[in-house]
Amino acid sequence: MCNQTVSLVAAELERQGISTVVVQLLREAAEAVRPPRALFVPFHHGYPLDRPNDPARQHAVIEAALRLLEDPGATPPVLVDYTLTAP
């Protein structure tokens, strides 16, 4: 339900002129709800930005999300898989 909740909030932000990107943990929800821009991450629920107290790995996820905002050719809905690169 968390995946749907942030997606519905994101849609409202976009309607009011704010560019959004959401992290998603459940593919079924991401595909069904269709947030404007979504990064699907391969982590368990409760761990959306990878590991606690690990700034490098958290930054890696956030950077991947920010890049979705910067893609000038993107068309909605955007759903991209996060590729784990950090050790």
Next chain:
Amino acid sequence: MGSLDEFTLPVRLYLNTYRWRRIDPVPWTPLRRPLAESRLALVTSAAFTLPDQEPFLDSLGSLGGDSSFREIPVDADLSTLTESHRSGSFDHEGIHQDANLALPLDRARELVAAGRIGSLNGRHFSFMGSITAPGRLMRDSAPEAARRLASDGVEIALLVPV
């Protein structure tokens, strides 16, 4: 990875028949300025509250979910946040150890310091994500949160579920 297999059988059965709310048409705001010049807001569904804020309602208090939200100031000390997410379907230990996992304020401050992001908004929002009946969220609280962020001049937002 996150999947339905993480949940108990009753939760899986519920989700298999749940009517997800499809966003249609999908709204779209292109990035207006480079990230290095943009103002960022964070939104989490981890049900974080500050010590002086009301906790979110549990299942008994709100059957379809608590659609309210709390404002978290940009200078909040993350170690003082309390988490009152009602769902028992995920491991809460990670966000107890490090709130940045779902509300990455420290990471966002680092991005501003590095010049990757222009600035952080003065307030960020915490929802309780376990909302099975999102009518009030869609009608009232999400538009209100959006109005507040738009009035702040926010241009980009990162939203993190748990």
